[in-house]
Amino acid sequence: MNTFFSVQNIDNLQEIVKEALALKANPYAFKSLGQNKMLGLVFLNPSLRTRLSTQKAAMNLGMDVMVMNMDKDGWALETRDGVVMDGTTVEHIREAAAVMGEYCDILGLRSFPGLKDRKEDYSEDLFNKFIKFCNKPVISLESATRHPLQSLTDLITIIEHTPVTSKEANGTFTTVAHKPKVVLTWAPHVKALPQAVPNSFAEWMCKAQEEDLLSFTITHPEGYELDESFTKGATITTNQEEALKNADFVYVKNWSSYHEYGKILVTGREWMPTVEKFKVTNQARVMHCLPVRRDLELASELLDSPASLVIKEAGNRVWAAQAVLKRMLDQLV
Amino acid sequence: MNTFFSVQNIDNLQEIVKEALALKANPYAFKSLGQNKMLGLVFLNPSLRTRLSTQKAAMNLGMDVMVMNMDKDGWALETRDGVVMDGTTVEHIREAAAVMGEYCDILGLRSFPGLKDRKEDYSEDLFNKFIKFCNKPVISLESATRHPLQSLTDLITIIEHTPVTSKEANGTFTTVAHKPKVVLTWAPHVKALPQAVPNSFAEWMCKAQEEDLLSFTITHPEGYELDESFTKGATITTNQEEALKNADFVYVKNWSSYHEYGKILVTGREWMPTVEKFKVTNQARVMHCLPVRRDLELASELLDSPASLVIKEAGNRVWAAQAVLKRMLDQLV
Amino acid sequence: MNTFFSVQNIDNLQEIVKEALALKANPYAFKSLGQNKMLGLVFLNPSLRTRLSTQKAAMNLGMDVMVMNMDKDGWALETRDGVVMDGTTVEHIREAAAVMGEYCDILGLRSFPGLKDRKEDYSEDLFNKFIKFCNKPVISLESATRHPLQSLTDLITIIEHTPVTSKEANGTFTTVAHKPKVVLTWAPHVKALPQAVPNSFAEWMCKAQEEDLLSFTITHPEGYELDESFTKGATITTNQEEALKNADFVYVKNWSSYHEYGKILVTGREWMPTVEKFKVTNQARVMHCLPVRRDLELASELLDSPASLVIKEAGNRVWAAQAVLKRMLDQLV
Numbered sequence: 001m002n003t004f005f006s007v008q009n010i011d012n013l014q015e016i017v018k019e020a021l022a023l024k025a026n027p028y029a030f031k032s033l034g035q036n037k038m039l040g041l042v043f044l045n046p047s048l049r050t051r052l053s054t055q056k057a058a059m060n061l062g063m064d065v066m067v068m069n070m071d072k073d074g075w076a077l078e079t080r081d082g083v084v085m086d087g088t089t090v091e092h093i094r095e096a097a098a099v100m101g102e103y104c105d106i107l108g109l110r111s112f113p114g115l116k117d118r119k120e121d122y123s124e125d126l127f128n129k130f131i132k133f134c135n136k137p138v139i140s141l142e143s144a145t146r147h148p149l150q151s152l153t154d155l156i157t158i159i160e161h162t163p164v165t166s167k168e169a170n171g172t173f174t175t176v177a178h179k180p181k182v183v184l185t186w187a188p189h190v191k192a193l194p195q196a197v198p199n200s201f202a203e204w205m206c207k208a209q210e211e212d213l214l215s216f217t218i219t220h221p222e223g224y225e226l227d228e229s230f231t232k233g234a235t236i237t238t239n240q241e242e243a244l245k246n247a248d249f250v251y252v253k254n255w256s257s258y259h260e261y262g263k264i265l266v267t268g269r270e271w272m273p274t275v276e277k278f279k280v281t282n283q284a285r286v287m288h289c290l291p292v293r294r295d296l297e298l299a300s301e302l303l304d305s306p307a308s309l310v311i312k313e314a315g316n317r318v319w320a321a322q323a324v325l326k327r328m329l330d331q332l333v
Numbered sequence: 334m335n336t337f338f339s340v341q342n343i344d345n346l347q348e349i350v351k352e353a354l355a356l357k358a359n360p361y362a363f364k365s366l367g368q369n370k371m372l373g374l375v376f377l378n379p380s381l382r383t384r385l386s387t388q389k390a391a392m393n394l395g396m397d398v399m400v401m402n403m404d405k406d407g408w409a410l411e412t413r414d415g416v417v418m419d420g421t422t423v424e425h426i427r428e429a430a431a432v433m434g435e436y437c438d439i440l441g442l443r444s445f446p447g448l449k450d451r452k453e454d455y456s457e458d459l460f461n462k463f464i465k466f467c468n469k470p471v472i473s474l475e476s477a478t479r480h481p482l483q484s485l486t487d488l489i490t491i492i493e494h495t496p497v498t499s500k501e502a503n504g505t506f507t508t509v510a511h512k513p514k515v516v517l518t519w520a521p522h523v524k525a526l527p528q529a530v531p532n533s534f535a536e537w538m539c540k541a542q543e544e545d546l547l548s549f550t551i552t553h554p555e556g557y558e559l560d561e562s563f564t565k566g567a568t569i570t571t572n573q574e575e576a577l578k579n580a581d582f583v584y585v586k587n588w589s590s591y592h593e594y595g596k597i598l599v600t601g602r603e604w605m606p607t608v609e610k611f612k613v614t615n616q617a618r619v620m621h622c623l624p625v626r627r628d629l630e631l632a633s634e635l636l637d638s639p640a641s642l643v644i645k646e647a648g649n650r651v652w653a654a655q656a657v658l659k660r661m662l663d664q665l666v
Numbered sequence: 667m668n669t670f671f672s673v674q675n676i677d678n679l680q681e682i683v684k685e686a687l688a689l690k691a692n693p694y695a696f697k698s699l700g701q702n703k704m705l706g707l708v709f710l711n712p713s714l715r716t717r718l719s720t721q722k723a724a725m726n727l728g729m730d731v732m733v734m735n736m737d738k739d740g741w742a743l744e745t746r747d748g749v750v751m752d753g754t755t756v757e758h759i760r761e762a763a764a765v766m767g768e769y770c771d772i773l774g775l776r777s778f779p780g781l782k783d784r785k786e787d788y789s790e791d792l793f794n795k796f797i798k799f800c801n802k803p804v805i806s807l808e809s810a811t812r813h814p815l816q817s818l819t820d821l822i823t824i825i826e827h828t829p830v831t832s833k834e835a836n837g838t839f840t841t842v843a844h845k846p847k848v849v850l851t852w853a854p855h856v857k858a859l860p861q862a863v864p865n866s867f868a869e870w871m872c873k874a875q876e877e878d879l880l881s882f883t884i885t886h887p888e889g890y891e892l893d894e895s896f897t898k899g900a901t902i903t904t905n906q907e908e909a910l911k912n913a914d915f916v917y918v919k920n921w922s923s924y925h926e927y928g929k930i931l932v933t934g935r936e937w938m939p940t941v942e943k944f945k946v947t948n949q950a951r952v953m954h955c956l957p958v959r960r961d962l963e964l965a966s967e968l969l970d971s972p973a974s975l976v977i978k979e980a981g982n983r984v985w986a987a988q989a990v991l992k993r994m995l996d997q998l999v
Contacts, residue, residue, distance in 0.1 A: 056399070
């Protein structure tokens with residue numbers, strides 16, 4: 001694997017989930033694989049989980065890690081081509097990426113969207129240029145439109161918490177996983193947030209649905225439709241209660257409008273998931289990528305209940321990152 | 334040891350000092366102990382000595398380290414419970430702590446007091462929540478009311494520099510440590526500083542006095558009385574000259590008022606320790622936790638003289654941290 | 667080697683270039699040399715290449731590394747002696763340097779000039795105090811007047827890309843390096859930049875010229891003369907076209923005036939190197955220390971052409987740093 005940017009970089013979801021869970025069971029089994037290999041993590045935006053879990057994953061594999069807070073410790077980047085750089089940007093992404101490629105064997109990059117110009121954000125121009133010019137395998141640590149390490153983590157967490165049942169046929173017992181109903185629900189927020197996490201979650205769940213691992217439903221207020229290229233195959237409804245019925249996993253996330261780009265259309269506080277609302281579910285587990293705003297996006301009572309998977313989910317970020325890094329290292333040798 | 338937050342986490346002071354000095358003599362003796370163990374250092378405030386010495390200590394033990402400048406690289410933390418998070422805080426300490434606990438085997442946290450609300454600061458709410466929710470051993474890297482790694486360092490430095498004399502009785506020679514007089518003196522400053530360092534130093538020295546290792550005196554201008562729970566057993570006087578008489582170690586530190594919380598009551602420039610003032614001491618060594626403001630808190634002539642232990646003291650921060658980390662690692666296995 | 671601050675710390679340039687290229691060929695050959703040795707990198711200013719390449723070099727040698735962003739994560743430093751520290755500076759360089767020396771075996775420091783007071787900048791007061799008080803070997807990561815890791819890198823890159831020819835005499839073949847013409851040309855910029863890189867490049871190239879490795883020419887607009895102590899032996903001209911004739915390597919760099927200290931005297935956009943201007947060269951390779959402002963300092967067409975060495979040059983920063991660190995480690999043992 002040369003790039004980990006979207007679900008399209010993974011052929012078989014079940015397989016990589018299996019690999020990740022094997023690493024979770026045995027974190028240091030490949031400690032010699034990363035010997036003398038350098039991971040560079042480049043942040044243009046804040047990060048807690050991604051920063052720490054990806055470092056941890058790399059160290060588990062024996063890699064060295066360097067973290068670059070480009071926005072604070074480095075230089076302001078230019079991404080446009082053909083401009084005379086006589087303004088405030090100090091270094092072009094072409095050189096910055098190429099130079100970091102000289103020092104690292106694998107690079108990770110986080111870059112949030114501006115949420116002003118949809119075409120620009122969705123072109124993933126900065127990310128594509130980084131991939132092109134650094135000349136090394138690149139892991140997305142969240143780009144303008146996707147957060148694949150989070151989505152892989154989410155899938156791992158869902159599969160890990162899906163009960164397996166034993167079935168008898170003609171005297172032979174086989175274990176069969178229950179096919180869970182997974183629901184992505186929009187939730188209120190006070191700030192305009194990117195669509196990266198819901199886009200990414202949707203494209204991973206749609207593919208998991210194709211692989212017959214689960215069924216996938218999205219619910220949000222009118223006007224919050226995501227870009228259709230991410231949601232193909234999903235059941236989509238603006239009726240949250242309907243969506244929650246018999247749900248096994250409920251993924252809670254706010255996002256700003258895609259169609260009226262970057263706008264907050266409704267305050268929508270009635271969309272906040274609560275224990276009461278969860279009564280129609282199949283004792284659903286609640287998930288969130290974090291950070292979560294308590295009692296705005298998600299009721300504390302739910303977050304602090306046994307239904308919540310958010311901490312275990314965050315913990316699984318290590319194994320998602322480690323599975324991806326391992327695949328890249330395997331190819332480097 | 335599961336928490337290192339105050340002197341109460343240490344049963345026997347002499348013992349941990351001995352352990353620290355053994356590590357100083359042989360820094361890499363336990364390099365395999367920390368193999369595949371992760372230390373996370375979380376800073377909500379600036380740090381030089383603590384940041385570097387604790388990293389160094391962990392690496393000496395073979396641990397991996399991740400540093401998180403929460404105030405700059407992460408998200409603004411909420412600590413209050415039961416609030417709707419629709420303001421400026423992005424993540425609750427409950428989740429932030431729990432998530433970091435997922436990635437680390439031991440955590441360190443630095444968090445300064447606000448110096449506005451004494452009750453809030455002295456409740457150590459943030460720290461206690463961090464300990465509770467991270468679910469891992471926690472080392473204080475300085476909290477609102479204490480700085481225990483500094484105080485352990487100070488004790489190590491005092492014992493290390495206390496002359497040992499040989500005594501004869503009935504033809505048998507035994508070595509006897511001189512019982513030094515240790516003085517904590519308030520010193521002037523232009524900013525309102527926390528009471529964490531003097532509180533902590535006081536509680537460690539009071540316990541050391543109980544263990545018969547030294548005698549302990551505190552001197553400060555009127556109005557600068559520390560919280561009595563930290564100073565029980567100490568001789569306290571507002572007469573600096575009286576306090577300095579026959580002192581063996583003089584610990585210099587500014588703090589703002591505890592009773593008129595966070596206030597600077599007097600400019601008190603006459604309280605600055607000088608060579609002249611030290612003439613009444615027993616050729617005392619001068620100590621300070623650093624950073625020190627020259628010729629405001631402490632006369633340069635004293636700081637640059639052989640009486641000064643401040644650099645060796647700072648160097649000893651490594652062995653204090655390493656002794657604490659080693660105890661925690663011993664329990665993890 | 668106890669200090670790496672200027673070309674004067676290197677006896678024989680050819681030798682250290684040879685060592686660096688040997689490390690490039692075999693990066694991990696000395697991985698045990700740095701075992702249990704700590705490198706501390708202290709930044710008072712932003713850094714990308716220096717930060718990452720020096721970390722990488724140290725890790726290649728098996729060292730541990732701690733990075734300290736003194737300007738952000740630590741305390742504001744005082745450098746003047748004899749002042750009462752009752753202002754905004756929190757810690758004196760005397761203590762800060764000494765303390766970091768306690769935790770590290772080798773230290774690196776980056777500190778840019780203020781460009782206000784030439785005498786102060788050129789005294790290198792901060793750097794000299796750091797060296798004096800830390801009591802450990804120190805590598806300059808760029809000081810007010812020099813950037814020696816960059817200059818060593820540049821020399822490595824020039825020698826690496828200088829064609830070697832085979833010569834016959836009396837039936838014996840010997841390989842002879844072509845003696846390249848190296849040109850440093852001033853280039854336009856919108857900000858007032860330090861003279862550190864051109865000073866340093868000049869003093870290294872002048873010494874390389876003395877060692878008969880190359881010939882060295884400097885060209886700049888009138889008023890941009892560098893301090894003569896750095897340029898002794900160089901051919902200096904204000905005629906850029908003349909300078910570029912038959913050049914093999916063209917080093918492009920902006921700097922502010924030394925004589926009218928820190929001033930931008932001319933916009934000088936006609937000084938930007940282009941493909942057209944390069945026609946008089948001997949198919950010269952173009953070099954730059956980066957970050958470079960495209961189409962202001964240097965034409966994109968040239969930067970993106972095969973003539974450009976800038977990325978390979980940046981890559982070589984690792985081997986320059988590793989050669990210097992290795993020499994220091996050799997002396998520590």
